[in-house]
Amino acid sequence: MPIVLRALRIINRRRRLLAAALAAAALACAGLAIRPVPSREVLAAARDLTPGVLRATDLTMVRLPEQAVPDGALTSRTRATGRILAAPLRRGEPLTNARLLGPGLVDAYGPGTRATPIRVTDAASARLLRTGDVIDVIAAAPRWDDNVEARTATVAEAVRVILPPVTARDTESEPGESGALVVLATTGYQAIRLAQAAAGSRLSITIHGQPH
The missing domain is CATH 3.90.1210.10 (Antifreeze-like/N-acetylneuraminic acid synthase C-terminal domain)
Structure with missing residues (x-):
């Protein structure tokens, strides 16, 4: 009989220890649950x-x-x-x-990239552009004589559009300005060529197709 009583006491003690452990675990879990997430x-x-x-x-x-x-x-x-x-x-x-638009954006296009604004003469074609489009920029010299064919040259190839023309709700063109302003991701050399072309030529664009 004493052996049976001793065994029961041991079992009861272990049950109490197990219950205490479970209660402590439950409290710990509750504390984690109510702790605010940063x-x-x-x-x-x-x-x-x-x-x-x-x-x-x-x-x-x-x-x-x-x-x-x-x-x-x-x-x-x-x-x-x-x-x-x-x-x-x-x-x-x-x-x-x-x-x-700024260093954080330009850096995403690779080291040495410049954010180069150009004014495209045909505003309607510029409005077709979306960020990330790849385009060529073509410069056409003014025609002073109808009998002389206008000179054209591609001044930047396969450049990406960073910022297409902004909408009318965002900004208004300055008096005397025409066309549409577009910001491109270019190299330093391309930026110089575009600036030189813009000084005396009309700039137009061609849009590359999506690769298959």
Whole structure:
């Protein structure tokens, strides 16, 4: 009989220890469950945005878990307002420096890349462009004599569009300006050739087809 009692005491003691261990584990899990996940407020699009100049009303603050915050996320509405958005942004999508015209965006095209603005004479053709399109830029010298064929030359080949023409809601053309302003990713040499051509020629574009 004493042996049976001793065995029962041992079993009961082990049960109490097991119950205490389970209770401690439950408390630990509850503590983890109620512990707040680290988060941070970042700027995001208040609505679907097209490339162009950012206004304060285009942006809103959203809180994201720390692990979900993308690299280069912007947190200051004041610093973002007035910057140029270079690619479409969906409503609620965080705004990063890689989406804005500037060093962060240009660096993505490779070392030595220049952001080169050109004014395309035919604004309608320029409006067909989208960020990432590959184009050639052709310069045509003015024709002073109808009997003389205009001289044309390709001054930049296979350059990518960083920023297509901004929409009318974003900016207005200066008096006397025509055509449409486009920003391209070029080498330093291409930037010089484009600047030289723009000084005395009309610039037009051809758009490369998508590779199959």
